[in-house]
Amino acid sequence: MGLRNFLDSLIRRKKEQPESEALLRSFRLQYMHFKDLLLSNAELGTIMAEIDEKLRGSNLFSMSEIRALATRSVFHTMRMVTALNAISGNRYAVLPEMVEHINSRITGILDSKPQPAIRDYTFTMDAVDKDLVDVVGGKCANLGEMRNRASIPTPPGFAITTAAYEAFLNSKGLRDEILKLLREARPDAPASVVSVSEAIYRTIDGVAVPDDVMQALLQAWDSTFDDPAGTRAALRSSAISEDGILSFSGQYRTILGVRRDSLESAFREVLASLFSPRAITYRIHHGVSFEQCAMGMACIRMVDAAASGIVFSRHPVNPLSDEMVLNAVWGLGAYAVDGIIEPDTWQIKPGDPPSITLRNIADKPVRLVSDASGKHEESVPDHLRRAPCLEPHHVFELADIAARLEAHYHHPQDIEWALDADGRILILQSRPMRLAHAHHGGLATQAIEGAQLILEGAEIACSGIGTGPAVLAEGLTDLADFPEGGILVAPHSLPNYVLVMNRAQAIVTEAGSITGHMASLAREFNVPTLLNAKGAVSLIAAGGRITVDAITGRVYAGEVPELMAFKSSRSVRVADTPVHAVLRQVADQIIPLHLLDPKSPVFKPDSCTTLHDVMRFVHELCYTEMFRISDRASDAGSVSCQLKAKLPIDLHLIDLGGGLKDVDGPYVYPDQITSEPLAALLSGMLRPDVHVRGPRPVDVGGFLSVMSQHMLEPPTVQAQRFGERSYGIISDKYLNFSSRVGYHYSVVDAYCGETVSKNYITFQFKGGAADEIRRERRVRCIALILDRLGFATEVRGDMTQAKFQKYSLTETAERLDQLGRLLIVTRQMDMLMTSENAVKVMADNFMSGVYH
Known part of the structure; x- marks a missing residue:
């Protein structure tokens, strides 16, 4: 190289360096927007669940709470929209306007109710x-x-x-x-x-x-x-x-x-x-x-309390029990509420007459009193320490009050009471009970004795009891003749099932997420719903009458009389107060979902009429925009490196900090990777046994399906074919890996470190070149494998989504390794999906370590 050429190269490097740094800064900023989008998507789902719960009308709440929920909903929706436009170059400029329209309708509803103008103090x-x-x-x-x-x-x-x-x-x-x-x-x-x-x-x-x-x-x-x-x-x-x-x-x-x-x-x-x-x-x-x-x-x-305590109108741990629980201590009730001393306990079974089924009298050495000298603790006289605080007639009187309050509020109550010196019971407070809820993994209760148990351990998306004939559905065509009062049983949760929610007694799916779109719709329609009911499709006979227990996560054959007492009306009970009516109007601008099918011509920004519509549209489009961002960054080779490894993809890496070591040039090798999640993913992708040696066996029918699908597609559809470049955005503990091959893509977003609460893996797979049936079989196979690996999964059409979170570094890395194997094995899998049986066979093989 001549001196002039050498000097020119130095000048070019100095010029490129600040440009590369600026581009990397811009890229990091765009990725911050992308993470904001995902965080707000999750938060908005939680807010919608809060609104659903309030709509049940069981608890008092005020206008300020409605305003807070509406404000948070609009904020997170607009944050998603802002992030999408930031990473897309304002490609969806009409979306903020749609959110503003929805917000103006919400504001109009809230402002139509005058704020309390009370002058009385x-x-x-x-x-x-x-x-x-x-x-x-x-x-x-x-x-x-x-x-x-x-x-x-x-x-x-x-x-x-x-x-x-x-x-x-x-x-x-x-x-x-x-x-x-x-x-x-x-x-x-x-x-x-x-x-x-x-x-x-x-x-x-x-x-x-x-x-x-x-x-x-x-x-x-x-x-x-x-x-x-x-x-x-x-x-x-x-x-x-x-x-x-x-x-x-x-x-x-x-x-x-x-x-x-x-x-x-x-x-x-x-x-x-x-x-x-x-x-x-x-x-x-x-x-x-x-x-x-x-x-x-x-x-x-002030009540000069001889005794005080709490009575629960239902068992606080086991809502299947109809027994009340009563606690009592001498003096003021704070020692019972705060658990300072062990209280006397009674359990009362309602009836005519009611009966005491449990009586436990504790040793109560001290009590809290309030007198002219103030509030203070004093010793309980010896003759009262082990004596019951209440006579039987007081116990039954409190049970009667608890029953009356539950009936009045239409919800189990947590009641504070006091017994004055004259033996009169006075109620100091009553509020809704926080029951051991089925939404948190089911109750530790035994199955109904004598009933034929079909399955248990399912997750509850919407609690309740449903009974009726089972209707097995693999797709929308199976819903055409869905009977009134039927129970929908399906492999996966799909928002399209909204078509029959007004007719269904219950829904049972083998996979799904309680924060997914279908779960949200199920709560809106108040349909008892079980998700992740393992083996439901194979265990439940089509047409057979079943009982769905969406309180403990079980399904029984036939009708179970013991559960019918817990079967409530399907209609949502909205309390007869103005504040509930306002909530219903506000919720109508937030919760309903109309954009169900991304392939529909109406799936576009100006079709969004609710915040849920905007949420769904933004979430659907954000991954496409993520590809475009990474293409722009990896096109500028100065901020990216190409991975040299025995992989069937062209992978470019962009290091945000601490993900690579000893980089000197446009290429990196596996031993230079210091990113925990990427190293774990590649350990699976590079395993020799997941790669095909020699020609891969391809089903002729599957191959022809791919070819015919490609030839029959109009040019506009063929334009959706993805480029061949894949990429990884990495740091020492973070990974966003996106792989594109032909007509399908997969996205892995993960954090893998020592802090368990921060660790997560999210995965999305979509598309393929075969016909729709084979594509859907492939994603169901992928979901089945991930489900067995402990992921929470959801399938929509030819797309599957999965999440694994809050596990140790070792467990998270192990799942990333398995995910790496799966990414290699699933290439061209759709051509092999010749029958429904192939879904289970390939899943079984993968779990057994047989990859081809």
């Missing part, structure tokens, strides 16, 4: 019921509801409205100061939350309650209690959202032993508990902003 408890939940908060609304509509004995008292809270915050610039301080709270830095909380407490403590508010509080006190000067009261928090879906259990304060002259300081203390460190953190993690909060309060006369 107090209400008598006689005037309070659940319709005032936005004014007095959940706890106080429940107290009034029990007293006035359910005729349940409660202590006398009065309600303090959110108007008093607003008046206090609007004085002396308090609201603005709190907002300023809250901006410094970071959920990932607990010390900052504590510091902010302490600063807010000091600020609140330095501000007097406005004169007109205190005058109203004292007037209510004097008119409510017979002996205003001698009365001791409990001032209980009753925040907006409290005792609803988000319970805020234990987050806010209750002040005991409040007297007339200490009411102002107690008011400030309860209000300040809205800004305790745990309350701030709780709201941050649940997406509830300060602007959406308000604090009502219930001021009720």
